[in-house]
Every structure is written in C-alpha cells, then in structure tokens.
Amino acid sequence: MHAVTRWLAGPAGPQSFPYSVVLDEFHRVGKHFVEKSFLALLDEARQTVAARTPASRDAPTRQLTDFLDIALDKWDSRYDYRSYLALRLLRLPGAADDLSPAADAAGRRARDRLLVRLVADTLAFEMSAAAHTTGLLPQQRPGPAVVAKRCRLGVRAVTAALARLGLAGAVGTGDPPIAAAELHAIAGDLVAAEDPPLRLTMLPVHVTHDEYLFIRVLQSYECLFAGVADELRVAVTVLAQDAPGAAAERLGYAGDLLRTAGPLFSLLATMQPESFRTFRQYTDGASAIQSRSYKLVESLCRRPDADRLDSVAYRSVPEVQARIRRGQSTVDEAYRSAVSDGRLTGTDRALIARRMAAFAGTLTQWRRTHHRLAVRMLGSRSGTGYTEGTPYLAAISDAPVFTAVTTDRPATDPTGRPHA
Numbered sequence: 015m016h017a018v019t020r021w022l023a024g025p026a027g028p029q030s031f032p033y034s035v036v037l038d039e040f041h042r043v044g045k046h047f048v049e050k051s052f053l054a055l056l057d058e059a060r061q062t063v064a065a066r067t068p069a070s071r072d073a074p075t076r077q078l079t080d081f082l083d084i085a086l087d088k089w090d091s092r093y094d095y096r097s098y099l100a101l102r103l104l105r106l107p108g109a110a111d112d113l114s115p116a117a118d119a120a121g122r123r124a125r126d127r128l129l130v131r132l133v134a135d136t137l138a139f140e141m142s143a144a145a146h147t148t149g150l151l152p153q154q155r156p157g158p159a160v161v162a163k164r165c166r167l168g169v170r171a172v173t174a175a176l177a178r179l180g181l182a183g184a185v186g187t188g189d190p191p192i193a194a195a196e197l198h199a200i201a202g203d204l205v206a207a208e209d210p211p212l213r214l215t216m217l218p219v220h221v222t223h224d225e226y227l228f229i230r231v232l233q234s235y236e237c238l239f240a241g242v243a244d245e246l247r248v249a250v251t252v253l254a255q256d257a258p259g260a261a262a263e264r265l266g267y268a269g270d271l272l273r274t275a276g277p278l279f280s281l282l283a284t285m286q287p288e289s290f291r292t293f294r295q296y297t298d299g300a301s302a303i304q305s306r307s308y309k310l311v312e313s314l315c316r317r318p319d320a321d322r323l324d325s326v327a328y329r330s331v332p333e334v335q336a337r338i339r340r341g342q343s344t345v346d347e348a349y350r351s352a353v354s355d356g357r358l359t360g361t362d363r364a365l366i367a368r369r370m371a372a373f374a375g376t377l378t379q380w381r382r383t384h385h386r387l388a389v390r391m392l393g394s395r396s397g398t399g400y401t402e403g404t405p406y407l408a409a410i411s412d413a414p415v416f417t418a419v420t421t422d423r424p425a426t427d428p429t430g431r432p433h434a
C-alpha cells in the first residue's frame with residue numbers, strides 16, 4: 015500500500031510503478047480477495063496515469079494501463095475470460111494485414127517464442143514450488159511425481175515449436191526436471207525488448223497452486239488459436255488467388271500447430287480436480303466460451319449454422335459474431351467456389367481436400383479431448399460461461415468443421431460427386 019501511495023505522491027511515471035509490490039499483494043490472497051482499499055488506491059493510480067499522460071501511447075504507459083485494467087477487472091465488474099488471462103498484456107501476435115513473407119515469418123516466430131516462454135514459465139514455477147523457493151500459491155501443492163510428469167509433458171508440448179525456432183535438440187530428453195530447467199534457460203533468451211514481462215500476466219483469483227498451470231495452459235492455447243486463425247485467414251485469401259500450394263501449406267501448418275501441442279491437454283489433466291473446484295468458485299463469468307480466437311478458428315473454417323450463430327456460443331464473442339454477419343469469408347466457401355468455377359481441379363483439389371480433412375480431424379480431436387477433460391474436472395457442474403457445462407461440449411464435439419469436406423473421408427465436391 016505504502017509503495018503505491020509513495021508512487022502517487024511523486025511524478026507517477028509508468029516506469030517507476032511498483033509492479034512487484036502489487037503482484038505480491040495479489041498473489042498473497044488471490045485477486046478475488048484483495049482488500050477494497052488497495053483496489054481503490056490502484057484505481058486512483060489508473061486515473062493518475064490517464065490524467066498525466068492523456069495522449070501518450072508509449073509502451074510503458076500502455077503496459078501500466080493494461081496491467082491496472084486487468085488487476086481491477088473485478089473491481090470494475092468487467093471480469094471475464096480475457097481479463098482473467100491478461101490477454102491484452104500477452105500481446106498475442108496475429109491478425110496482421112501484412113502478408114509479406116518477412117512479416118509472416120516474424121508472426122510465426124513470435125507465436126512460437128511466446129508458447130515456449132509460457133510453458134517454460136509454468137514448469138519453472140512447478141520446480142520452484144517443489145524446491146520451496148517460492149511462497150506463491152501455497153495451497154494444495156502436488157507431490158514430486160506429478161511435478162516430474164508435468165515437466166515431461168510440458169517439454170513435449172513445445173518440442174515442435176522449439177524445432178521451428180531452430181532449437182531442435184536444445185532440450186535434453188532425459189530427466190524431466192533437468193529438461194525443464196534447460197527449457198527455462200532457453201526461454202530466457204527468447205524474450206524480445208518489446209515483450210511485457212510474463213509475470214504481469216499471472217493474476218490468479220485464489221491461492222491454489224494449480225491455478226497457475228490452468229492459466230498458463232489456457233494462455234498457451236490462446237496463442238495457438240491466434241496462430242491457427244491467422245493461417246486460416248491467409249488460406250482463404252490464397253485459395254481465392256488460385257494458389258493451391260500456398261493454401262495447402264497454410265492448412266497443414268495450422269493443423270500441425272494444434273496437433274503437436276496436444277500434450278498441453280495431458281499437462282492440464284494432471285491438475286487436481288479438487289484444486290480446480292476450489293479456485294473455480296471465484297472464476298464465475300470467465301469462460302473460454304468468450305475466446306475470440308477459438309471462435310475465429312471455427313468460423314473461418316465455415317459459417318456457423320444459424321442457431322449456433324444466434325446462441326450463447328457466439329453471443330459471448332460479439333465482435334466475431336458481427337464479423338460473420340458482415341460476411342466473413344471461409345475456407346469452406348473458398349474451396350467450394352474454386353471447385354465449382356473449375357479453378358481447383360485434379361491433384362491440387364485432392365491435396366486441398368486432404369489438408370482440410372486432416373485439419374478437421376485435428377480440431378475434432380481437440381474438441382473431444384477438451385470434453386473428456388471437462389467431464390473429469392467438472393462432473394455434472396454447470397460451466398462458468400453460463401452453459402449447462404459438459405452437455406454443451408458433448409453436443410458440439412462432433413459438429414462438422416467443414417461442409418465441403420468430411421473429417422474421415424476425402425471430400426465430395428459441391429455437386430455431391432465423390433472426390434477425385
């Protein structure tokens with residue numbers, strides 16, 4: 015409290031803001047339980063920043079404003095999935111309009127860097143808790159066998175990203191905690207000057223150990239979905255430009271992103287269900303049903319059916335719903351029109367259909383695994399996104415990803431003929 019008061023009494027420059035003090039207080043009790051008087055002080059800090067630097071969009075001011083908005087989400091009654099995960103501070107790379115090869119490669123690389131850093135940070139936390147070198151989130155800590163398993167699965171989840179970054183083999187395959195320590199060292203080298211510190215993106219609502227893992231796995235998937243959405247967006251564009259090779263590469267890359275990170279779900283499955291049930295009492299209103307990136311992925315594949323578009327699934331992401339209603343192009347439509355116009359034929363058409371079917375298989379697999387995990391952790395409880403919970407997930411698990419191409423079999427073309 016004193017540190018913030020002192021900061022307010024001085025020039026209140028964004029660079030001298032006592033982030034560590036604020037984080038310590040949030041971590042000591044959990045975001046849900048922070049004293050109102052402390053939140054009021056942070057609100058004053060936010061107003062001061064806004065008043066003293068009204069037009070400033072420099073990076074330190076933006077970082078502080080974003081941090082305070084995230085810290086004050088419950089105070090403001092704005093708490094939701096995006097603020098819970100501090101998505102604004104993750105600066106998820108993506109949605110670039112610049113399709114030049116350099117920008118494209120930079121975007122892919124930035125996402126891989128972020129994914130590796132998120133997972134490395136999770137494992138570092140697990141190891142420091144096991145070694146009792148952190149007092150952070152002390153309740154319901156797991157035993158050494160679970161920590162070792164987490165290290166093994168975490169390293170596996172980022173193996174493909176490391177390879178794409180040119181770091182294949184940089185992390186050993188032996189003892190999991192040693193591998194996790196190697197990963198942590200590598201992740202330190204992957205930080206770019208413009209990246210906000212990851213520690214600012216960890217504001218659990220409670221003091222249960224496993225909430226750390228939960229938040230980081232969700233953030234990791236957000237990073238992946240943002241990447242998949244970008245790849246699909248470009249796939250639509252290049253299909254319309256009659257570049258089937260480029261479209262196939264995009265679809266393949268998108269599927270690989272999601273598939274190779276599969277151990278993330280196994281990692282989260284090590285969460286203790288009773289821990290999950292403890293902290294989720296305070297996460298009401300924050301559900302991944304509000305994930306824009308996921309709904310972008312789904313709706314870039316094909317336009318959702320009218321009843322789904324009008325349901326809570328898309329009401330929870332109004333920006334995406336509006337985009338679809340404005341006529342967002344989809345891979346499904348781009349494929350159909352390229353085939354029916356005779357622009358996509360023969361082996362090119364077969365290749366695209368195969369890649370679409372493979373992507374559909376990967377996304378369906380993701381949905382089924384997610385459903386199984388939710389059943390295990392949640393049982394028959396309702397969801398925090400105000401659905402009935404797992405029955406909602408069961409109902410959508412096998413929804414077709416595309417209509418022009420099925421998951422299991424090669425495509426039928428728009429006229430219903432079997433695919434060549």
Ligand code: HEM
Nearest residue numbers: 235301302303308327388391392397398399400401403404
């Ligand atoms: C303990 C683990 C998890 C449980 C119990 C769980 C539970 C649920 C439930 C019940 C829903 C339905 C909406 C609601 O009422 O909240 C949902 C939706 C969703 N979850 Fe999870 N989830 C878990 C982990 C994850 C993870 C790691 C991700 C990755 C980002 C994720 C992504 C999603 C998405 C994208 C939706 C929206 C699906 C749609 O609307 O079609 N979930 N989850």
